[in-house]
Amino acid sequence: MIYNILIGGAAGLGMETLALFLEKILKRNGFEIFVIQDYMSRVRGGHNFFQIRFGNEAIDSHEDTLDGIIALDQETVNNHVNRLKSDGFVIADEETNIVHKNAYKLPLKSTAKEIGKAIVYGNIALGALLSLFNLDLNGIKDIINEKLRGEVAGQNIKALEVGHKMISGKYYLQAERKDDQILINAHEAVALGALASGLKFYSGYPMTPSTGVMNYLAARMNDAEVIVEQAEDEIAAINMALGASAAGVRAMTATSDGGFALMSETIGLAGMLEVPLVIVEAQRPGPATGLPTRTEQGDLKFAIFSSPSEIPKMVITLRDPEDAFYQTNRAFNIADKYQIPVILMSDQFLADSTRTIKAFDFRKIKNNRYLSTEAYSTNNEYKRYEVTDSGISPRIIPGKSADNLVLFDSDEHDEYGHITESAKVREIMHDKRLRKMTYLKEELQEPLFVGDENADTLLVTWGSLSSPVREAVRLLNKDCNKKYAALLFGDVWPLPDKLLIEKEKNIKELISVEQNATGQFASVIKECTGIVCDNSILKYDGRPLSAQEIIAKVKGGESM
Amino acid sequence: MNKNIFTNIETAWCPGCGNHSILSALKETLNILDKKPHEVLIVSGIGQAAKLPQYITTNGLSGLHGRAVPPAAGAKIVNKKLTVIVNSGDGDSYGEGGNHLIHNIRRNIDITHFVHDNQVYGLTKGQASPTSDVGFITDIQPNGSNNTPLNPILLAIALGCGFVARGFSGDHEHLINLMIEGIRHKGYALIDILQPCVTFNKVNTYQWYQERVYKLGDEYDTGNKLLAMEKSMEWGKKIPIGIFYKEDKPDFHDKISFLKEGLPLVDREIDFKKIYEFMNDFR
Structure with missing residues (x-):
């Protein structure tokens, strides 16, 4: 059983804290949770909401229909009440204008005033909600005491207690308590994955929706002894990271959309200098300012081709928080092994959706720096750009050895890094760099296959849409005669094509599912394999595509 | 080699x-x-001056035009043992890289920035630079440069730079002394070096500079910021060279305790257990 609750109100009403309390208590009761956040690009006011789906079975997506609403203002009622299921409920202040058979109009605001803190009226509503689901207040008191102190904590708890008595229980839902669960979003997972990979330097320029990566790292800066530096612009951010990496540490930057455009020249530089670099690109609907707090997958081709000329690079798209953690570690290892830029792609949907997952298994983390252990001497000189069969030159850290110097050169250069205009050397060095792509292809991870082995219809998708597509396939196979399957791509460049080529032979219809207007992934598939998708399900209004929407489009055959 | x-x-x-x-x-x-080659990293952008890392046996990094300072900053932050020097031109440092100059002075990272200032673009063959004098005629400024020249000395002092100097390539001994002082200074040191471009700048020639430059004397107080600002505005018949302003203050590393103490970041191991415990934030 899964329930879907919306908490809505204006920014500045403490909704984030309220949602966090609810998420934590549901998690500690053993429920699976999937939360999405919808907010406007403003600090105060506007209409913002959280949708919290929870239950005792797997949840991979958000859902549009609601079981309940906590309305902290009138606008929440106006905007969302029509999304309630027939037996859904609303909890709101007694003065809210609302016509609904299951409306709990409670004295939230007046009671909050009696408690002595107007803003705790949300907690009163939360207390009522917990009571409705027959959940006690024991756990949530601990959570409040972890987050708040002193009188404020007391007022928050008091508000919950009062609210809890206002409604009696109606829903019974039980789950087994699990100790090894965490509640996390993909950007926190990227940050934690980077720290586990030995990140020592992060520089970034704030830009929604990428900022979550920097926020978590900055909170851990002193404990983890990692430099988190706010750069003067995105060009500085990536160039500082490049300098730190050239000097020998693992370094990363994160940005979005237009910030990524500013970084693109330096992505080429990293390819030319052969300096490892991990770049997180959190997509939002662009171009220009676009919809800053919304979601899109519009930068796929831009990321793949994000450099002047031709360089070896890898693009990994993140599917969910669990994937984000392990793929970040893999990105650092691949960047170090091939001395190339690796781009990790996420988006606002991933950045702002929090979910319960199995705690990360740190034993799976591998950190190999791939540094040269060779003893160089006058007879065996170190050459930064030594031409090798793999295209990978031995890497040493500047300053570590008295006999060996490292010369990184942005000009075309010879094996020592010395500038050259020789046609022959240009060919040799360009080939050397691009040869790394051949070996990189051996590292590729094929997409995840989900659904029926004998499916007629195969959906292909990438990155954050993997979760809703996975849920859609599960539900479609439950209640349709036709059988469905999906390939969920993480690696997209170079494109792992073996599984796609194999599966495509036995199906009737191939549909790409993407959050962009032009079917960019379908186009990449066509370029790399010659396979043409029969149809596309595309969405580009800035709002995340849900499993239900995918199902409707697949069933309705309106997939265009 | x-x-x-x-x-x-x-x-x-x-x-x-x-x-x-x-x-x-x-x-x-x-x-x-007494620096050993491997203890030094010279970073440059793109331009004629920026070819310098090619011509000296130290560690080097030639990056992108205008972007010499950010990689230098990143390298110094993670390896405080390296002597990090930036050599780049006036176009690179003050034009395309102006934003990075401003903000790295504010960061006060311990790097020394030598700007080869010939008041003209050399690599692209003779366009006006940010420091070109008003009226400087080029192929693409046929009526002469109209823009007010950037005053790097005044700018750096105003930004709180702890070491601001001007040298002249024609006074070798004096320049060496400035370089020594600049590298010894703990924090961001900017040394603007006047130099002739014999091919593209027929106005500000060796002789032009030679007739105008004079050294700030021993009596000049390098700790007086207002005086330094006043001096920095002297340009024309007389051009002062020397240290305009010097101030010891905490640098980037001093302000972050885990950076200041202990090994350079590049030599530190991951505290895996600690990172594992961070996961408790999400339980």
């Missing part, structure tokens, strides 16, 4: 170019400071 001294390597600069003198002054400076 002999790496024990800062070897002579054939350059692609014009005969008579001020860059030769700056390069040889830098080599002498590093010798005097």
